[in-house]
Amino acid sequence: MTSEPLRVSVALCTFDGVDFLEPQLESILAQSSPPDEMVIADDGSTDGTLEIVDRFVERAPFPVTVVRDPGPGGVTANFERAMVATTGDVIVLSDQDDVWTSDRIAATRRRFAADDTLDLLFADADLIDAGGAPIGLRLFEALEISAHERAQLASGDAVPVFLRRNLATGAATAVRRRLVDRSVPFPHEWVHDEWLAMVAAITGSIAMDESVVVRYRQHGRNQIGMRTPGLRQKISRVLEPRGGRNHALAARGRALADRLADGSIVAPTDVVRAAEEKAVFESLRADMSPRRLRRVGTIAALALTGQYRRFASRGDADVLRDLLQPET
Template sequence: MRISVALCTHNGERYLEAQLRSILDGTRVPDEVVVSDDASTDATLEVARTVLGSAGVAHRILENPRALGVTANFEQAVRATTGDLIALADQDDVWHPSRLARIEAELGGVGVLLRHSDARLVDEVGDDLGTTLFARLRVGAAEAAAIDGGRAFATYLRRNLATGATTAFRRELLDDALPFPAEWVHDEWLAILAAAREAVRMVRDVEIDYRLHGANQIGVAEPTLRYRIARVLGDSGDRAALLARRSQVLAERLAARGLPEHAAQAAAKARFEGRRSRLPALKIARVPGILGGLFSGGYRRFASQRSLDAVRDLFRPA
């Protein structure tokens, strides 16, 4: 099978060469590399041309004069690929040598449309931070068991566990996924649609070094005490309104793709998040609605932080 790498860039000159070298020096070399650059103003394009021009691998470099944003840029990149399998890549990470070989082995058969893996977290100079992506996301044994046990859709509907830099998928998933909706980030959109087909695999092995630095476009925040307090006391109403819109978009796409059962679950989440977004300004008046969400199982089924989100809804600003 042919494997394409879809790599998106934006002012990534500092780390891009190391990333491209790690992709090209793996035990399984990609058949194609597509770089989609989102209006970089540094030497990113020069680095890409220099490295890929001497690599002996088919490649395309797309240049956006105006920034499209992360999701639209990745959509442009994957549309430009021609491979049977598509591996997503960020500009600032480092792949482990066996990554593409494992992707080919696991996606080359039947039953899996998308796989995503764990990653080692490193700092801006590549030093190990002593933890992993899944540890930082607090991926629990119950979530892993649910995914392995055929309950992936409910798990990803509650919260996204797939990070684009670790994600690869079969081309036919694009039949469901395109176009990418503006309300969703590309990686979570692809993962939830693969989960709706009961065809997603979460790999617990570390396959890349995921670099954390000040310029990450989408990063993994350190869950400090201050951060957790801010999460509880922050405005969850706007977030719930966005989640309601996203869930409705998902329900409509799933219905259009002939998946009515999962569409109904997404619509139920949209209704739950809509009720959260419309909770009254007066905190005491929110209690009946919050209790209703708790007793009906809405927070357990749909809220990323479950009962903690009920506390957030009670204390968020009016």
């Protein structure tokens, strides 16, 4: 348990966020326990976002630093800029278009103060529509987090979970500063929250909080959004042409494996080996023939050796996806 009070920073990123930014900023001002500082990183907005930010800076009862980039450089680079510029012990991440619960910072401060080993905390959220009305769905429901995944996280065995898929949504995530120091530079192949969660799982301690800390807005311009796919959407996903997704997964897997192999992120030998196996798995999937029949041998070999179960986001269900996706 930490004896000295933790300094809490907020890292908020903006890009053409004029439609939804003000409610988010108001929810930060309304916190029962204010942050010790806030860093707002803008990625080249041209729609009036910076005017809203400037008015907020004048009103805020805590220090606010604005990092302006001509951009756009993308969400990952923008969050890296914001987080590196903070000085707090704990950094609470903020998107530009959500609304926080009033005790988010207080609850975050308590949780990190109670556990010196905790590096990343990700929580649940209520999903709302563009107008702010509840959708009737929680974030963890939308992610369809399984009982097995919950059990693995509770036991401290987070690496296999995050090698398969990311569960930590940045809008509901807080991290300790030392995790950022271990994680930079963020690879461009990864989204910031996915990368931080992966590094936390490998090098430190990660925890899942079932409480709601944010109202997570879903709208057409979300940089990263979340909805639960219905049966029709799931079938459509299986039948969509192969292409960019597979190559993106392969690039991400290779970026992680290389960072572990060169020692820039220190990891146990078995984790380094697992990351390399994940990279090879995703590369083989990306390089499969566009013709279904020619994929069968590779898919069968990967399935029979348990690699879909170990590394694919939907486990063995992705066998069907790889078999059925049409030719490009």
